[in-house]
Amino acid sequence: MDGEAAYPAHWEADVVLSDGATAHLRPIAADDADRLVDFYARVSDESKYFRFFAPYPRLSSRDVDHFTQVDHDDRVALILLVGDDMIAVGRYERVDSTDAEVSFLVEDGHQGRGVGSVLLEHLAQVARERGVRRFVADVLPTNRRMATVFADAGYTVESRYEDGVVHAEFEIVPTDDSLEVMAAREHRAEARSIERLLTPRSVAVVGASRRRDTVGQTLVRNLVAGGFTGPVYAVNREASAIAGVPAYPSVRAVPDDIDLALVAVPADAVEEVVLDCATKGVRGLVVVSAGFADTGEEAGRERQAELVRTARAHGMRIVGPNCLGIVNTDAAYSLNATLAAVVPPAGRVGFFSQSGALGTAILGDGAARGLGLSTFVSAGNRADVSGNDLLQYWRDDRATEVVLLYLESLGNPRKFARISRRVAAVKPVVAVKSGRSTQGVPLGHTVRPIEAPQPALDAMFRQSGVIRVDTISEMFDVAQVLAYQPLPDGDTVAVLGNSGALCLLAVDAAVNAGLDVRGDPVRLGAAASAGDYRDALAELVADADVDSILVVFAPAVDASSGGDVAHAIAQMARTSPKPVVTTFLGSRGVPESLRVVDEHGVPARGSVPSYPSPEEAVRALGHVSTYARWRRRSRGTVPEVAGCDPEAARRVVAEAWRGSAESGTDLDTEQLGRLLSTYGVDLLPMIPAVTLDDAVAAADRLGGEVVLKATAEHLRHRPDLADVWRNIDTADELRDAWQTMSSTLADPAEAGFVVQPMAPGGVPVVVRAQEDPMFGPVVSFGVSGVATELLGDRSYRIPPLTDRDCAEMVREIKAAALLMGYHGGITADLAAVEDLLHRMSRLVDDVPEVRSVELNPVLVAESGLAVVNGAARVAPPSGRSDWYTRRLP
Known part of the structure; x- marks a missing residue:
């Protein structure tokens, strides 16, 4: 027995497995004895043989004590839990000061879920913390799964065959390869966890009510009215049907499988619902209920933390709490699991919003503009699912070509920077980050404020290729170009239109946006016809020195010719390899007359976005051009x-x-x-000089020209004081410098004088x-x-x-x-x-x-x-x- 050792709580972690489900990882403890015995009983004889190299049907009491009582230093064991059940254990035992022998045992029903790789990552981090630098392991040749875990981890594994056993050794210092492997696994697992939420085959609404205008009934009605393709179930203890769908007293009472549960019950009843969902095998939760950390009270924060712990421990991820919900416009699902009755049509834009309160307005604005969405997630308090998770999903989602983010806080900025850079390399990411002036964190977001200055946050966005804008309206303005028009090949914009005044405003705005203007605006005159627009556009599209085009149409008196002009603009833009945007009759969005629709009647590539003013159009083009430049460069x-x-x-x-x-x-x-x-x-070199004699001695020791300098923080860079005296090469000059500098100071003893060689x-x-x-x-x-x-x-x-x-x-x-x-x-x-x-x-x-x-x-x-x-x-x-x-x- 190793005696009592401090429990390293910081090793605990919630992790996402390769199938998208979650589990809890922590150090083993002495009171895990019964849990270990039950786990071992569920493991197959073959897996036991692979672990111990001999038949080992059961653990003795001595074995159990040895395996559960560790010192968390020379002997370490980490276990993986789903609910209260142990499903895997990984351990190492130190061989000498730098080497440790590592081993794993995974319950057969959970093999193939990436359990071994997760345990290896965490054991390696623990080992490095404890001074271990290398893992060694003995593996039977037939245990290919374990050998693969080591080989695929990105470490350089040296192996040799001895006495019927493969002996493997590898350094566990993180390498570029091992970090890349980890990032790739993280990406796949987290993307899969979001896919499970957005592609349910069945949905249950817990807290559905027979009363109209309640949250629960609104969720049911929106699911049904939105045409969700799977079955919808209501959970209500007193009803047999709600809004035309069958109702049951609990989630467990529903006779069929449930993939997604929408939770709309009072906050103090949510934990009971989560446990009910866990027993049923629900894959994910959307908690619209408020009353958690959003209350600002300690009880609410603890209730939220317990909600997350319970859900993750049982394999489920949570959107929310205090959220608007989620949307997937894919015709295979037609999922409107939100409180918003109006959602944008199907499209190629993925949208993540941390604000539930703004969500309805955001969806309404998108719908009014005709901007189609692929998926939408409102995270509310963002207790679990975050923007980072959605970025992982959208990076490979074929239905999403543009990513929009409304962020109120950043829980993991380093990870955001890493992931967003990878996403922005293949599809644009546009972000609004609120709290620019305060760097504050809203109630409900249990993260610390960022202490780094605002310019550092701006630099992180630029470095990652994220298009940062100031408002949601500006975000939609930029998204319209990205969703429907090609990226420009350069920064040169041409302006044409029938209003000289508006064209000049556009030129000024383009210069302010950092764009180059191609010559003078092409002024077509107030009486310009559709043919005039078509000819001018054709010429600019063919001009190799033009990268993007702004078209202005604002008839002086009669707008009846607008239809023909719109048709001409749309016709030319449809085949243009350059982005074309317009200020068309002061409209915002994608007017029907400028749309190219797909087989579902949804605006598609080639549609021309319109803006109420040239300044807004050019501002959007400027953002897009900056992003395109980032994409082109190394x-x-x-x-x-x-x-x-x-x-x-x-x-x-x-x-x-x-x-x-x-x-x-x-x-x-x-x-x-x-x-x-x-x-x-x-x-x-810098030698402190408390007295003049110290300074003279220091100068003599250094030799050559020296500098006398005051280093006290309150004196440095003071324009009214001389804090540095240069080019001193004799003792007399040093004395003169000392006396002159000291005479300007209230207390020379606090100056922190030092002598340095002259640089x-x-x-x-x-x-x-x-x-x-x-x-x-x-x-x-x-x-x-x-x-x-x-x-x-x-x-x-x-x-x-x-x-x-x-x-x-x-x-x-x-x-x-x-x-x-x-x-x-x-x-x-x-x-x-x-x-x-x-x-x-x-x-x-x-x-x-x-x-x-x-x-x-x-x-x-x-x-x-x-x-x-x-x-x-x-x-x-x-x-x-x-x-x-x-x-x-």
């Missing part, structure tokens, strides 16, 4: 950077915070220098990186000085940084000209700056214990650079939301 690669030693950096950090508070500690100059050196960055001249820049509890690491760059601080002239990126990311960071700030010979200045070594950005981004990405680091100033010369000063704070890692294991938040 993303770059994450380069290999020599001289980076994460283990050495962790040793420096661990030594620095030893004995410090949990909040961490600031590094002194010597510690900072050692930390930076582990990533190939040299900090210019070569250059442009001063600043590189910062910080660890956000939600966001993970964020890196920023700017020219050093008061102006940058006041104007916020910084660029931001989220690691890992590609070579293109670093090149753009350096060049996109407004003061970049200072690095490129502005007004006769030097041309700075930009390659050296980019190398420094790579090194600092690697440091904070590899070592999350580094909570913040600032290099300021860094003097960039024509060749090379010098890091003159810096600061860093370190603390124990808080745990990033996107780590090396698959887990639900």
